[in-house]
Amino acid sequence: MKTPRLHMMMCFGTACVASGAPKVKEALVRELQKHGMQSDVALVETGCNGFCAGGPIITVYPGGTFYHDVTPHDVAELVEEHVVKGRPVERLMFRHPVTQKVIPCVKDIPFFARQCVRVLHNKGRIAAESMEEYIAQDGYAALEHALKMTPEQIIDEVKKSGLRGRGGAGFPTGLKWEFCRKAAGDVKYILCNADEGDPGAFMDRSLLEADPHAVLEGMMIGARAIGAKEGYIYCRAEYPLALERLDAAIKQCRERGLLGKGILGSDFDFDIFVSQGSGAFVCGEETALMRSVEGFRGEPRPRPPFPAQKGLWDKPSVLNNVETFGNIPLIIRNGFEWYRSVGTAKSPGTKIFALTGKVANIGLVEVPIGISLGEIVYDIGGGIPNGKKFKAAQIGGPSGGCIPKEHLNVPVDYETLVELGAIMGSGGLIVMDEDSCMVDMARFFLDFVQEESCGKCTPCRVGTKRMLEILDRICEGKGEMADIDKLQALGEQIKDTALCGLGQTAPNPVLSTLRHFREEYVAHIRDKKCPAGICAALVKAPCQNACPAGVNVPGFVSLTGEKRYAEALQLHRERNPFASVCARVCFHTCEDKCRRDTVDDSLAIRQVKRFLVEQEVTVQVPEIRENEVNAKKHVAIVGAGPAGLSCAYFLARLGYRPRVFEAEPRPGGMLVQAIPAYRLPREELAREVRMIERMGVDIEADSRLGRDFTLKGLREEGYEAIFLAVGAPTGTKLGIPGEELQGVTDGIRFLREYNLRGSVPVGKKVAVIGGGNAAIDAARTAIRLGAKSVTVLYRRTRDEMPAYAEEITEAEHEGVQLRTLIAPTELIGKNGKVTAVKCSPMLLGEFDRSGRRRPKEKNDAPILVEVDQVIAAIGQSLNASEAMDGIQVNLNKNGFFAVNPTTGQTNVEWLFAGGDAVLGPSSVAEAVAAGEKAAVGIDAMLSGEAHAFWREERAVDTKFDPEAEPVEYARAEARLIPVSKRKNNFAEVELPLTEGAATRECRRCLRCDFREET
């Protein structure tokens, strides 16, 4: 027999097998035979490698070249290149998710490199079914050692190690063993809980598949310590591979004398039996598990007596989980001091997590206890895919809770997690992004525990059912605000009264989401809205749900697809008058939620709209319900931005004749003051403003609150309701020395000055400070106005910039330079004029409460950026008291007006507010929504009831075949004018789609709004 020169470690874990590892192996065998090299290569089937999303996985030694997503088609190339010619195949290697750089070697891949692999040290390194390979990695050395120790010494070592049960509650293992050791009786049992049933958890399965002997060895040592002669492994029937490997390993041990009588020449007799679980989550509870092994319904019984006194068949018993046993040989072999070298003082060692959900690298990770959640999610997990935002991590399964982004920085250890309302649990760690609805998530977990409740005790049997019913109601939009308190109260009571651990922790997912995401519950109940777009009853289509203004997106898209442009526009303007404006500047949250991206890419909704508005020859006035009573009522709107104008628009549709006061010479607010003309041509805005005027709205420009009129004055004039939509017009100061220097301005002032007056002083070397849209607008405006160089300074990285990605890209195309991880500390001047920005290099440190990494100073030499103009665009604020005329209006914690979120009403009955003046700088669509809500609120206050007829759902009669496969067109690309033709002027950058492209794009819509007639 020839010695193989290559070892191909093929992951044969459940996930890789499911992904087709056996087919790949077949192909490899065939291909190697073709080359006559079958004896050159050892094909080793290993247990789960942990990188489950990338299966099938092959690691080739020597060298440890890591291949993922290998298909049978890749095999020929792999053999020809790597095996024959020794040239690793780059195409199949891992690429860094951000840099896209190839990382050939398994140990360098961040996913693996950042882990602390101890319990899993054999995963992927040994043949899972080989006892000898286990022995070669010092397997059974710990047993041999333990057999020379007294049971008390073993227990002492485990106690000193500080090992805590990895099954969830974290009870000290050594102490548990000691109790059982000391319990009276000759017959004792040791049991291993391998009934892992948490949704999303697969740590135990992986360990059993990858390294079954480690678990057996741990059990043997435990048996020796407590004095057991028999052990049981309770493993779920859903894990056929783990069961197969366990059976094989036990058979090997029996054959070779490691189980049976007189093990390793000692007086230790021990054997292990496998007991198959049959699908009951509650059997993870120790007393229930023992009942199940005994052949009964797996119902928990009250403790005491504890199993250590009275367990399996009423004999003293110890139950530990798979991972706990996996730790034991390490402790005995290496000693407790070594063991304690990682982890925290209270919780030494490592913990294995099954990292799943919305995270780039899904898989099995072993980390030191006490590592921060952010490190697991971002450094090991590779962050959130598809550019979505991290929302929460669910830890501990159905007994656990959610940790929101505010706590990404906390150490993951037993105590901290409990403080935050989660638990360590057995190790399921599910990452959720902005598309996860926390109410739905809580409902999901409660549904699970409800299904899995054994039904023995009242609080769990009936109480969880009642909680689920309340959650179902909330998710269906039938909840009441009192339901929140009911959930809280019932949840806390169940925790306090249920019989077993399952029941006592069952309310946790609800209580933790109530604690961290109460506002989502409120949105479901009060606003009948599921912000994440998940709860089917509240969501007609995810795009429409995501639109703050509630535009019927599938409706206008499908109408556009049928070339019924007027109807499409009319439908759009039912909820949002600014079709043309939004076609250009909308944040298009609708596209972020578009389900088409599960097929290929989201629909280009904004571009469809851009094409659509292009088809409008004359603007049609929408349906107006004339009303003589309303027409006589006086309503004033302060501020002619999108919020104010929308409020006027919707009031006019109800027959009111509101009057709008605008401080600046032209209506439009930020649309005209801040957004540059190359993004929003002035005529487009003017057309839609004219439409509103034609509906009976008066706009009085150059009329500033506090200067030209006062609120009290308006009241005296007979205005019965006033809507404040004054925006957030003041730029935030940098708060560093030198801000008073000449050449220093703020972004909003800079843009306003140019946009309203047509000129603004621009330097040659301009620095823009900030990363939002205002910063990018200022930068691109400066370039157009002739600045030689424009540099955007931002203290975090490009990924964290709040500005649109496409705007940043276009800015760069136009010559704007981006310098990230740099924070201005001082503006330096000469003769009163700014000459340089002194900056500190930054690096990303811990996670802050927004879930982003907080920049911190790098302690490098400061950087001087030479400038002659500085535009600070780091935020906007409202100086509320300025114009309030002594009227006491409540403000929120950010210094904006506090209002009733459904009506926009302030604490002063006749005073309403909305838009940026309430939310801070926000989007046009949000402003439209705020205006609409205020219009409805004002009408309700004046008339006693709401008449928002436009909110009624209207069926769209476009054709749709639900059976048809989605059309296979790719997403339409935007057409832009070349940089050279736009860099020096304010011509609109983006061109509309052609009719063909636009209507084809419309047909890409999956019509999530479609409901079968029932």
Next chain:
Amino acid sequence: MASSETPKAGKISSLKDLQAIKERVLTDTALRADGYKVCITVHMGTCGIAAGAREIMNTLMDELAASGRRDIRITTSGCIGVCVHEPVMTVERLNSEPVIYAKLDANKARLIFREDALGGKTVSQLALGVGKES
């Protein structure tokens, strides 16, 4: 091609038995270790294979197995562009310059393995040059 389980498995009844298994298996699986002291690369381009690189490879693997050493790694690589000198192999000892040996046959390969890889002495009469490929 299967894993390293031996069919004639006896009872394990002492530390000695465990150690014996460990020694044997570690030799068999030495390839998977991270560190190594000597790296031998056989250049197996089309020309190399035609010139007999396979035989060289087999010889080296046999030698390696016989030596019981776990810190020597034998790998392959593609053609290095000195086709006239094929078969060619490179021996690189830790902390010293790699040496390219050319126009090999089984005997030469065996000699180089013993002298250079095991003995630490460059077999200068067979060396084509010193330095990395490419």
Next chain:
Amino acid sequence: MPTLTIDNVKVEVAAGATILDASRKAGIRIPTLCYMEKVQAIGACRVCLVEVEGAKTLVASCVMPAGEGMKVKTNTKRVREARRMVVELLLSDHDGDCQTCNRSGDCELQALARELGIKEITYPGAKGRKLIDDSTPALTRDSAKCIHCRRCVAVCSQIQGVGALFPQSRGFKSVIGPAFAQNLDTVTCVQCGQCAAVCPVGAISERDQIDEVWAALDNPKKHVIVQTAPAIRAALGECFGLPPGTLVTGKMVSALRRLGFHAVFDTNFTADLTILEEGTELLTRLKKALVDKEKVALPMYTSCSPGWIKYVEHFYPDIREHISTCKSPQQMFGAVAKTYYAEKIGKKAEDIFVVSVMPCTAKKYEAQRPEMNSSGVRDVDVVLTTRELGRMIQQAGIDFVNLPDDKMDSPLGISSGAADIFANTGGVMEAALRTAYEIVTGKQLPAENLHIKPIEGLQGVKEASLKITGAVPAWSFLEGVTVNVAVAHGLSNARKVIERMKSGEANYHFVEVMTCPGGCIRRRRPAARDHRRGADEAHRRHLPRGRREETPQVAREPGSRPDIQGVPRQAARREIAPPAAHAL
């Protein structure tokens, strides 16, 4: 002997006692639902929650051992609210049609809700499945009323060893009932009614047959007579607020007459007959075995407990022959009434309607057995339980408590003292032995010769040996023979005896089996208000009454009764049912 403090009261209890035990000792009442002293302590209902200092959660006092120095609080806001929530949750899943429920006023859940001051159900919601099980003559079940306390499961499997009832499915969908929540007639239910006896609510109850009795009483063609079992007179008073155990024989007879029964008899009359028959049968079997050397089924088991007969048919069909061929007193009465008595009063059997008032639901089933028609028609037409009779009296508007006393009718009205102890465990055997002894020796059995004592290690099984000396000539072959007897009550104990016989561990000649623990006298249910004292205590206080009535009777040995002589013996015997397929 841990000492603990409960609500600031110091109390010392025996090792192994629970907090509930301790609090009872301290005179502090903790409500319970699923708990049954000595039978079930599973901490399932969570009504008995208390606060223990240092414990993370509330604990169920029925299962939590009392610990040294423990500080327990039973009446804090936390405890009160938790108990209230538990009961509210139970109510939210309970088919609460109290107005029409036959347990209204006698319902532990209702009492508890009132006691805890529940005014609304905070968390209403969907209720569990409503399955009405009408499949057996004795019992009706309504799953929608079940509160999952599992008392029925405990008595059915642990006490009776029958195992007809178990939790099915799990969680909210779970149902306590026979296999796969189907009907009782699909499983080996012996219809003993223990489940109904312990059910705290109206989920399992005896089949209500009051209307059938009213119909008969209203039918002018029918001569309606009633027999009452001895246990009734000590229990009926409770339906009218009298203290448990009050003897109300005279008032009962008055009430029955006012209800319209044409004659009121005492089942004891035929109990004497049973004893006579059974004693003779035993002697006959012994004779066949010892003298004629015939193969004969020994031991002989008693036959008066219908649950036991059904149990044998279900589980041990091979020992059917061992059961005495005597009918139970109830059925003997029915047969005698429709033959001997019918003839005496000159009526046809079909014109007589026999009602029994029995403490036992299985009697309803027994009356329906196909072989129980010696008279050519059904021997006993309707069996009422004590509670049904109580309800009838209430429905008739009779002021029970203030009724004058009346006497039973002759000739079937009086009985020996032997029959009076019949209802207690060991009673049938003792009476039968006394009869047999007197037949064999012509002398009364000296009481001190009979030492029935528990078999060590076997709870609920007692045994005795009786050496026969001084036999009269006709029975001389029994001289010097030692008769081994055993007494078992509760079917799981009966099983032990059978198994001991099968394994050769024991060799009995005569075995008495009563389906219910303690015998018929103890099978009745304590009223709801007793739960505050503990069900077992209530039972204890009922126990002596059955025996108390023993003394005033005329004769101790039924054979000496003059009135029994004329009764046709064939009416006393039953046919043994053909071997039924082992109908699980």
Next chain:
Amino acid sequence: MAVENACACGEKLSEEELLAKLDEVLLEYKDKPGALIPVLQIAQGMLGYLPETALKRIALGLNKPYSEVAGVVSFYAFFSTSPRGKNVIRVCLGTACYVRGGKNVLDALKHQLKIDVGETTKDHLFSLEVARCFGACGLAPTIAINDKVYKRVRPTKVGEILEQYKEAAKQGEAHG
């Protein structure tokens, strides 16, 4: 987890023969502690499901009340008392699959098969079940048909997958 009611040679055994085999198993397990659940697992493995006859036989053989056996069977999700379709489709609704759209896949399957969870199609070709977690969260959303796991299943692809099994059944009929 194979629940085919055939032995390795592919020969189908009659129910009588299977029950006889069950009796052998019962004899072997009769006096073992905790025998009930393993016996039920074996019985389901042999018969494909747990019919009443088998359960009553098990109750007798292990000397347990039938109601208790039924209580155990109905407690564990793994046991089934009705025959399942030729192909058992299990949709994973573990968290990872759920957040990645498992529910939509399930809806699509229900729609296509016109059955609800726990039901079998009229032609006995498919049974639809939900599973908690296959432990293959990296591949979410997943479904398993018999023992084959399909990864990253989209509602729109469900039809295609089912078609393979319908086709296979037709071929089987043609040959058999």
